[in-house]
Amino acid sequence: MTDTANIAKGLEGVLFTETKLTFINGSEGILTHLGIPIQEWAEKSSFEELSLALLDGELPTAEELAKFDADLKANRAVPQALLDVIAAMPRGIHPMQALRTAVSYLGLLDAQAEDTSEEGRRAISIRLIAQFATIIAAINRAQEGQEIIAPRMDLTHAGNFLYMLTGKEPTGEQARLFDIALVLHADHGMNASTFTAIATASTLSDMYSCMTSAIGALKGPLHGGANEAVMDMLDEVGTPDQAGAYITRKLDNKEKIMGVGHRVYKYFDPRSRVLRDYAEHVANKEGKSNYYQILETIEKIVVDRMGAKGIYPNVDFYSGTVYSDLGIKKAYFTPIFALARISGWCASVIEYTRDNRLLRPDAVYTGKVDQQYVPLKDRA
Numbered sequence: 001m002t003d004t005a006n007i008a009k010g011l012e013g014v015l016f017t018e019t020k021l022t023f024i025n026g027s028e029g030i031l032t033h034l035g036i037p038i039q040e041w042a043e044k045s046s047f048e049e050l051s052l053a054l055l056d057g058e059l060p061t062a063e064e065l066a067k068f069d070a071d072l073k074a075n076r077a078v079p080q081a082l083l084d085v086i087a088a089m090p091r092g093i094h095p096m097q098a099l100r101t102a103v104s105y106l107g108l109l110d111a112q113a114e115d116t117s118e119e120g121r122r123a124i125s126i127r128l129i130a131q132f133a134t135i136i137a138a139i140n141r142a143q144e145g146q147e148i149i150a151p152r153m154d155l156t157h158a159g160n161f162l163y164m165l166t167g168k169e170p171t172g173e174q175a176r177l178f179d180i181a182l183v184l185h186a187d188h189g190m191n192a193s194t195f196t197a198i199a200t201a202s203t204l205s206d207m208y209s210c211m212t213s214a215i216g217a218l219k220g221p222l223h224g225g226a227n228e229a230v231m232d233m234l235d236e237v238g239t240p241d242q243a244g245a246y247i248t249r250k251l252d253n254k255e256k257i258m259g260v261g262h263r264v265y266k267y268f269d270p271r272s273r274v275l276r277d278y279a280e281h282v283a284n285k286e287g288k289s290n291y292y293q294i295l296e297t298i299e300k301i302v303v304d305r306m307g308a309k310g311i312y313p314n315v316d317f318y319s320g321t322v323y324s325d326l327g328i329k330k331a332y333f334t335p336i337f338a339l340a341r342i343s344g345w346c347a348s349v350i351e352y353t354r355d356n357r358l359l360r361p362d363a364v365y366t367g368k369v370d371q372q373y374v375p376l377k378d379r380a
């Protein structure tokens with residue numbers, strides 16, 4: 001007899017570890033890191049500071065932050081051998097495929113890659129946080145047939161990334177807006193990609209294997225890939241006057257709307273509120289873009305019709321319009337998610353492996369029993 005009644009499909013609500021990093025209250029739309037609300041991190045902090053706070057589990061002193069910032073800068077450049085691989089990648093691939101391969105290859109070039117001590121994992125984390133920016137920008141340049149741009153040491157992590165991506169130094173406002181987007185995406189509890197990183201780490205595998213696994217998990221449209229899928233949806237809608245009919249038709253047909261719904265949030269994802277405010281700020285300053293107007297209409301209809309079911313905009317709903325206003329192409333939205341989430345992945349792996357236990361859930365067997373092996377020649 002098999003008992004399928006107790007299966008937690010999708011591991012929903014299953015508790016498998018403790019964490020001191022991130023807390024989420026899904027019914028009220030609350031998110032905190034180290035007990036501090038995400039809105040405060042976004043308003044008062046920086047990606048560099050949040051990354052260090054996550055790695056160390058506490059707010060850094062000014063001296064610790066200055067050292068971390070200097071370490072990140074010192075690690076911005078990647079080996080030429082990796083840039084050669086990026087330049088030789090086939091054109092037209094998705095940048096998430098390229099990122100997955102590049103991070104795996106970077107592991108081959110790191111003599112300390114197999115160091116799974118806590119100090120080793122932390123040192124690799126600093127390199128990875130710094131180098132994800134250089135790698136993603138290099139992929140973009142190579143795929144566009146443009147020269148790869150070397151990092152600058154006088155810019156923030158966010159500002160330097162935009163510079164390496166576009167070749168132009170961003171304005172202070174652009175760099176700060178992008179920094180806020182990175183802060184908002186840096187960590188989010190036991191989401192699918194962090195869980196994947198931890199599952200790999202739980203076998204005592206190395207950081208590059210953990211991060212390569214996590215990139216693969218983030219890529220899918222039910223997770224990090226949704227920000228690009230939202231943009232596909234906006235392009236499909238076309239003009240704001242089409243938005244109402246488009247979304248009503250989708251909901252009537254019980255089709256999924258990208259960028260809404262969440263496993264944990266049954267109310268507004270607080271990150272989507274911060275991003276909406278920035279998207280609105282840009283819209284008011286520079287005139288409402290089609291994208292922003294379409295999202296406004298979709299949000300209203302989804303909340304009216306699906307709010308009672310707990311379906312609200314998630315972080316991926318507005319992020320793409322913000323990136324698009326910064327001149328970034330939609331294929332790079334999910335790599336940008338990875339650029340931010342690398343901090344949460346690394347911090348979570350370090351936290352979990354301090355008291356490691358192999359992750360190995362179970363399944364209820366519902367297949368045949370008492371069968372005999374039939375030789376190939378006797379099979380129908």
Ligand SMILES: CC(=O)SCCNC(=O)CCNC(=O)[C@H](O)C(C)(C)COP(=O)(O)OP(=O)(O)OC[C@H]1O[C@@H](n2cnc3c(N)ncnc32)[C@H](O)[C@@H]1OP(=O)(O)O
Pocket residue numbers: 010191221222223224226255256257258259260261262263264309311314315316
């Ligand atoms: C950074 C992130 O990863 S945030 C999430 C990004 N992903 C997306 O935006 C993709 C769109 N959203 C989804 O696919 C889902 O909401 C998920 C995968 C994120 C979470 O889904 P789950 O927790 O597994 O919820 P589940 O799929 O069981 O849905 C529950 C109900 O809500 C409905 N629902 C959930 N999401 C949506 C949606 N996006 N559009 C329409 N209906 C939805 C389901 O159809 C289901 O309805 P039913 O009870 O009538 O069958």
Ligand SMILES: O=C([O-])CC(=O)C(=O)O
Pocket residue numbers: 187188189190191192263264314315
């Ligand atoms: O927590 C989740 O399941 C998905 C999410 O919002 C994130 O990873 O940022």
